[in-house]
Amino acid sequence: MSEQTLVLINLRGGADGLNIVVPYREENYYRLRPTISIPAPNQANGVIDLDGFFGLNPALAPLLPLYQNKQLAILHAVGWPGDSHSHFEAWEEIELGAVGEQKPVTGWLSRYLAIISDKSTSPLQTINFSDWPSKLFVGCSGSSKLTSLSDFRLKQTASNSSNSNMLSCLKLLYGNTTTIGKVAEQSVSALESVEQILKNSQLKPDLSYPQTKFGNQLNTVEQLIKAKIGLKATSIDLYGWDTHFGEKLAMVEPLAELAKGLAAFSKNLEEQWQNVVVIVMTEFGRRVAENASLGTDHGQAGVMFFAGGKVQGGRVYGEWPGLADSKLSAPGDLTITTDFRTALSEFIIAQVGTKNINKVFPAYQIPKQLGILN
Amino acid sequence: MINRRQFLKAAGLTSLGLLTACNQSQWMLGQAGLPAPILSSLQNSNEEKLASHVVKRLTYGATPGQIQQVASQGIRNFIDEQLNPEQLDDSRAYWLVRRIDTINFKTPDIFELTAKQAIKDLRQATILRATYSNRQLQEMMVEFWSDHFNIYSEKSNCAWLKVIDDREVIRKHALGNFRDLLHASALSPAMLCYLDGSSNIVGNPNENYARELLELHTLGVNGGYKQTDVMQAAKALTGWQIKEHFWRGKVQFDNKLHDSGEKQILEKTFAANSNTDLEDLIDLVSKHPSTANFISNKLCRRFVSETPSKELIAQVAKNFQETNGNIRETLRTLFFSEEFLNAPPKFKRPYTYAISALRALSANSNGDLALQNHLESMGQLPFNWPTPDGFPEEQEHWQNQLVARWNFAISLAHNQIKGTSAKLDSILENPIAYVPNFIQRPLQENELAAIQQAETPNDKVALLLCLPDFQYQ
Numbered sequence: 129m130s131e132q133t134l135v136l137i138n139l140r141g142g143a144d145g146l147n148i149v150v151p152y153r154e155e156n157y158y159r160l161r162p163t164i165s166i167p168a169p170n171q172a173n174g175v176i177d178l179d180g181f182f183g184l185n186p187a188l189a190p191l192l193p194l195y196q197n198k199q200l201a202i203l204h205a206v207g208w209p210g211d212s213h214s215h216f217e218a219w220e221e222i223e224l225g226a227v228g229e230q231k232p233v234t235g236w237l238s239r240y241l242a243i244i245s246d247k248s249t250s251p252l253q254t255i256n257f258s259d260w261p262s263k264l265f266v267g268c269s270g271s272s273k274l275t276s277l278s279d280f281r282l283k284q285t286a287s288n289s290s291n292s293n294m295l296s297c298l299k300l301l302y303g304n305t306t307t308i309g310k311v312a313e314q315s316v317s318a319l320e321s322v323e324q325i326l327k328n329s330q331l332k333p334d335l336s337y338p339q340t341k342f343g344n345q346l347n348t349v350e351q352l353i354k355a356k357i358g359l360k361a362t363s364i365d366l367y368g369w370d371t372h373f374g375e376k377l378a379m380v381e382p383l384a385e386l387a388k389g390l391a392a393f394s395k396n397l398e399e400q401w402q403n404v405v406v407i408v409m410t411e412f413g414r415r416v417a418e419n420a421s422l423g424t425d426h427g428q429a430g431v432m433f434f435a436g437g438k439v440q441g442g443r444v445y446g447e448w449p450g451l452a453d454s455k456l457s458a459p460g461d462l463t464i465t466t467d468f469r470t471a472l473s474e475f476i477i478a479q480v481g482t483k484n485i486n487k488v489f490p491a492y493q494i495p496k497q498l499g500i501l502n
Numbered sequence: 503m504i505n506r507r508q509f510l511k512a513a514g515l516t517s518l519g520l521l522t523a524c525n526q527s528q529w530m531l532g533q534a535g536l537p538a539p540i541l542s543s544l545q546n547s548n549e550e551k552l553a554s555h556v557v558k559r560l561t562y563g564a565t566p567g568q569i570q571q572v573a574s575q576g577i578r579n580f581i582d583e584q585l586n587p588e589q590l591d592d593s594r595a596y597w598l599v600r601r602i603d604t605i606n607f608k609t610p611d612i613f614e615l616t617a618k619q620a621i622k623d624l625r626q627a628t629i630l631r632a633t634y635s636n637r638q639l640q641e642m643m644v645e646f647w648s649d650h651f652n653i654y655s656e657k658s659n660c661a662w663l664k665v666i667d668d669r670e671v672i673r674k675h676a677l678g679n680f681r682d683l684l685h686a687s688a689l690s691p692a693m694l695c696y697l698d699g700s701s702n703i704v705g706n707p708n709e710n711y712a713r714e715l716l717e718l719h720t721l722g723v724n725g726g727y728k729q730t731d732v733m734q735a736a737k738a739l740t741g742w743q744i745k746e747h748f749w750r751g752k753v754q755f756d757n758k759l760h761d762s763g764e765k766q767i768l769e770k771t772f773a774a775n776s777n778t779d780l781e782d783l784i785d786l787v788s789k790h791p792s793t794a795n796f797i798s799n800k801l802c803r804r805f806v807s808e809t810p811s812k813e814l815i816a817q818v819a820k821n822f823q824e825t826n827g828n829i830r831e832t833l834r835t836l837f838f839s840e841e842f843l844n845a846p847p848k849f850k851r852p853y854t855y856a857i858s859a860l861r862a863l864s865a866n867s868n869g870d871l872a873l874q875n876h877l878e879s880m881g882q883l884p885f886n887w888p889t890p891d892g893f894p895e896e897q898e899h900w901q902n903q904l905v906a907r908w909n910f911a912i913s914l915a916h917n918q919i920k921g922t923s924a925k926l927d928s929i930l931e932n933p934i935a936y937v938p939n940f941i942q943r944p945l946q947e948n949e950l951a952a953i954q955q956a957e958t959p960n961d962k963v964a965l966l967l968c969l970p971d972f973q974y975q
Contacts, residue, residue, distance in 0.1 A: 261887075280905065283913055294956070298908060298968060303952075308849075308901060308904070309970070315908075
């Protein structure tokens, strides 16, 4: 069986899970957030009911069909168990896939890729779109840093009109070397693939995506997946979640961007959607109580999305810890009931089985599988 | 009265003065004024092979004819010269950077520039010096310490303050004494800003700098310190502030913000109410045996290989300790070791690659944004590494960005980088004859075939820059 392509979307800044998938039946939610809470369903600007307890932020409305078609699963109260509330440390530990003093130097994604990587070394196995100094791909030799497809071309000069000849020269030039030769070969194949894609598509902006960096990157990933050139994993960032001030308004735009982008991506992929898993995650959720600037400060548990043709969606996974004061984690955060490694293992186990899981998350015991990708 | 010797010396200086004066005017206009590259010859003798190795490790790449010159001078002399840069004439680089006013600005005047301008200018000066200075090792060590005491220009005021840090900390002490360098860095406004030292105050310590001081600047992560040492060191470092307003960017010690309690750091007691906490801490950590080991390891990894032997590290560390952190003497030990002289090729980091290409082609570059954009695509724009560990050393980190290198090579060989051009007429006539300017062995069959297959002479020159061996130093 060929592995599914992982599209990891990182909400950088600490996205507020409580205002994304809202526990609208929790009185404490409205008590602790008198100003910035999202109203219950059927009220003005209220949430979209999901299951009688949780509701979706209305800015995410374009994702509702995916949820109803059971291709979008939500995992709540999930997170990174560190307590520093630091963006930097959180991402580092999440991306290294380890918590505490003894950390591996490579990213969990590169360790996963090492398991599935076939020796034929397909070009463009991974693309790292991150601006963030991401650790995900550290240790992975096949990653190309790419921000748009047309950036990944061999330079055309006035007198150098024949790109393909120069590519074949480069292939020949590196032919006999061992260390760097393999990397060069991968690079040339990747360039050739991209040339092919660019030739096939007219590069008209696809208006179904948000016309933003994030939208363009999703569009690029769609084209690469459709071209079937062996893309195994990609990482895309979406910023705008560090909502210390004026949160309610500040979140509308990034949420709408996320929803529009994902909706377009799932639709445009057509039958390839069956071979894709999108995971949307963040480094931590936010403090339950709002602050004096109508925002929220760094918290702990947050929310994750899983989307794809094979996802067991249409429900909210995870044990709900509740928002009563006694249930919160100091200094007033939603308590984590699912470790981020358990969540990511849902994907990894579905691809490579349980026996390999400790290669990806060393010394981590998964308490219980959730069944999101079974 | 002057004697004959003095007279001749003065006469010699005058004629030298005249010679430089005519070059000087173009340097002052930002023109490096290099002629077309001369043809280098293949290295056959052992002296030349050794010279080639030493030049590639101690410089940003050989300039045309340089390897032959170093071979005839002898590597011992060359290394000595490079270890004593103040004795090398450096008029070209001096005049080229002199026109960049920014690098001499002080605080608070520097804040009159935009952040973008300040850091762009510093990068420009850095590139010009790396490319054209005769004091190549000095520039290599500036890069080494800029990584070791990394400052990220995107953080807060660092774009301005890094200009000061580069001049007063890194350049001033690059080949000096480690304790002085560390001390200057500890009190550098850029460092106080980057690692939050200025937020580190009594009752509300910020451990960021204290941790990196121990983990990245001195003892190393397994150097034998504990979390309590970090916390206590943070206390010892409280009270150093960066001033605002009229004195913006100046550093001052505010005793009211200093934790005057007793501290225990690395099993040493810092008495309460001492007014030399910072000095004592810098003394303690700069002399710690783990520091000698850690710095030596890093130097060996930069100059020898990713996996230097324990013996070499120990030998270099011993010298570091015996000379109280004399950087020159430590490097001398390293450069005259068998392991250095026999080290296998080392993958060039992108910055080294780009500068070596400029040097091999005798390119005249202004080091401005067009070139800087290429460095960014390749992943190594100076002062642009976010985390305090500095740009990585490992080949594995860099080799995936070959495509960006190829594009740089193509642009350079077609003279399509704004502000950078080389006199390519002679090399374009017969690119293959110029192979020894790039790699120190004859072309292999496939390499020759590749270059012959290229459609234009400029493409052939681009392929010379793309040669696998030219990716290594």
